[in-house]
Amino acid sequence: MANNTHDDSEFSAYLQGQSPLSKLYQQTTATGPSAAIDAAILAAAHASVKKRNGPVSPFSYRWMVPTALAAVIVLSVTVVLLSNHEQDSLLPLPAPSAVMSEPPAELMAEDRRTKQERSRIEKNDTLAGTNTPQLADELKTKRTEPVTTLEQLPATSAGASVAAAPEPPAKIAEKPLLQGYAAPSGSGALEKRQAKIKEKSNTALGTDADTKPTPGNNGLRGDTNLGAVTTKSADTWLNEITVLLNMGKETQARDELKAFRKTYISFTIDAKRYPEINKLNVLIEQDQQHD
């Protein structure tokens, strides 16, 4: 029993590495294998690696990835800086809605047609306001005729060819597109048409706050509201307002002028060139101060 206990304690000491037996064994000289065996094993190890990876130069081995990473970073930074520089050097672009893409050919054709009609009507209005009252009456009669609806229009194929094909003058006379000039019975169809065009243009260009109609857009301008692309020049707009004033449509002229002032904030109206507008402008300012 005592022997067993003694053995146990000695074995525990041995397991903990405190036995004289371990110290004695450590005194044995540890010889290695022959140099030939060493060489054979190391050669096999190298051959196994080379067979798969191919020869590796000492430089590329340790610095290959860091160098490659540095090169990638330098190149990418250069590309980004260059692209930024190029963007800065370009001319300032118009509003994003206009930049994105050109409107579809159908819309362009519609727009062009609307403008043609508007200029023609403006000419007629000038005649009606200034020249022979008989002609003016004739024109007004024409304007009060029912407006041709979209369904009544001749079926046309979409595209640039539509824009190129001129319509008969009679048909154009039957289609006064401008809201302000249209008869009440026909304005519904015209609004529908304009709404359809707006919808198309919004779909094509993306919905943007810039393309939403301003109060002035619905009246005299009557364009297809293509945002920054179709904004009128100041002189054209002022001429239109003058025409409205000449026709005695002061309310519409006032709305147009307000819209004009919102669009051309810093534009100074020439009092000599546009005396009526200048008077109206003064009145608007007075009203605003009064409000």
Place this chain on the structure above:
Amino acid sequence: MTHHESTLFTRLCRSVTSQAILGKIPGIAYPWQPMLNELTDEQLMLRYRDGDSRAFELLYTRYQRPLFRYLQHQCGNAAIAEELFQDVWMNLIKARERYQVTASFKTFIYRMSHNRLIDHYRRQRHGIPASYDDDEEMQNSWSFADTITPEQTVAGQQQLAHMLAALESLPEAQREAFLLKESTGLSLEQIAEITGVNSETAKSRLRYATYKLRKVVEL
């Protein structure tokens, strides 16, 4: 470059950089990573698996002598030990691509050595030694004929010579348990894992071996 493209490019750069910094790209030694000699055996073996032959050299340097001593004392013949030693390393080289860290590298290579040793015994005329059967009677049976040469005595290493002679006369399984403990500093559980027995059996073999050796060298 659109916004989407630049976002993708930024993500790609970030991913590559983080992987490089963390050293996740295999087979590459990074300057900011620890030197090879600071790596563990398992890390070295993984490096070697991924194509770093210098990692193998270091691993070989670490295990060359203890493994050879274990084989030499276990089979008692330097020539056979060299043959077994070479086979073990060649098997390791062949198995490098399949290496996974499931246990410590030390356990892994000594397990390979043990298996090679058993193969060697199996090819012998007597087959696998009976001491591996773990028969209690076999564990106790031991005849030690002290055959120390005069040269060993003259050299003043009588005790050591006695111990080596006694070691050679130990049953193979007990000798292996003792050599694994002394050559490599493995724990009982690791010895059991290498020799394919439970820890109680490994402990029993080791206990018998130390008891017999102490008796011979009178420590």
